[in-house]
Amino acid sequence: MTPVLSLPFAHLNLRRNPFGEATREERAELAVTSVASLHEGELVQFVGACGRGKTTHLLALSRLHPGAVYERLDEEHRVPRAVPREADIVYLLDEAQFAKPRELARIAARVRTLALGTHDDLAPRLGARPVRTVAVGGIDVDTLARVVDARLRWARRADSAPIPRVPPATLARLLARHGDDVRAIENDLYDAFQSLQEPCDVEL
């Protein structure tokens, strides 16, 4: 049912649920990673399971490399279509494990600076180029706190009024419940924020 209208989440001094879906551009701005710019000619792969931050790393790189091309594969879209023609454009290929080995080798030979997000180690399929492998996962309470703070800042309405907080004890419980599956943690926090009536400490 549609209640009496008010500005969204104004009762929490927020503009939205901080743990709702964000656009790709917003996710790039919200990314909390230690990833550094790629060197020219570097090939790096971010390897990890779902929800551990592979896409976050690639989107963080997209902010560090304006003009970079980001593409995401899936079961129905296995052939990369956005491979840059110019060799000096950075290419960020997400879910790269869906691409055929021959296609990956072709991309690795053609694109000078390349970053991949993948569930599997693709180094054997990338030809003779040296590959830097970054294992993605294993988040700690401090890093999770930074992720949560970034989301709260993004969603905040007025600087002068309080907003809900997620105390360290709650973060620790979420990590104990979900391990390093940040996506699952964000799902729990989404549901928690939906039921808040006023700014307070979130207990889960």
Add this chain to the structure above:
Amino acid sequence: MSSSELRIVLDSPTSTFAPGSIVRGEVLARTGDDVRCRALSLDWEWRTHGKGNVQKGKGGKITLVQEASWSPGGEYRYPFQLTAPRGPLTYRGTLLNVDWYLRAAADVPWAFDPKVEAEMLLAPGGESVDILDLGPSWKTPIPGASRPIGAIGAAMIVGFCSIFVAVGAFIAFGGEVGLIGLPFGLVFMGAGLAVMAFGLRSFVSQGRIGLPEVTIEPLMPRAGEKVLVRVRLRPRSSFSLSGIDAKLVGEEVVVKGSGTNKTTHRHTIHHEARSIDPGGRAVDRGAEIVVESTFVVPPSAAPSFAASDNAIAWKVNVHVGVDGWPDWDHDFPIGILPRRG
């Protein structure tokens, strides 16, 4: 570097407007430096936010001023008026929110362009538009369009599922993979048969009870109005009727992620079920049954909305229970319009 600041102030203290009404307000500009503004523009768009993928739609854009000069200490006011869009309406839900945003942006050479965004609430209220925009993927329900599957549909289900069954049988018993293929093959066959049974149950039921004729009037009621559901049966053979039920259901349906990470989430916003025939009797072949019931759409029911990854979906479900035989069950999409303000 410019230190300009923009603010949007609407005439309405609640920022609320009806579709088709006039939205009046001002964009205020202040600056800490001398600034040359090439153009100050205002645009508006709707966006979804919540658990589903963000989707948006353009409303319009106007230029408020071109070639303005701003000095420190001054406050520059640029009034505007625009016609409030036809929709989609603002919505607050559990998985889904729909909001309108006004965005002012100044084009300042050699500096960071100042921008500001403010929400505008779109709510029914004596609107001067007859046709509301219910979202980019909205399709008006057509009478008879939601026909239960007929012979062609049944054949397609059988054909599609048969492929699964055949592949499973080949894996299990084809001898190429050996014993290791047996469990996988059996799973494939089982899945194919289960989908076939589920998809065909209503078709099988129709073989006995005939194709139920379901009338829903109106197909797009307003919140607070009545919806008549009439079910007419002309059985092809005798059967034992265990009951006829109808439900009025509203749901938020959102899609999050894409590809392997795609998940669909649902939240029921309304569920009303009732028996429109208690059954418990034998029905002869050819004996016509006509039953009906009237639902009242709740006055605060959320209007329908449809975008590719976010929806407020309403339907009437009709269920005919048949003793000792597959039941007949079908969903009929309807649209809900807001109450007239």
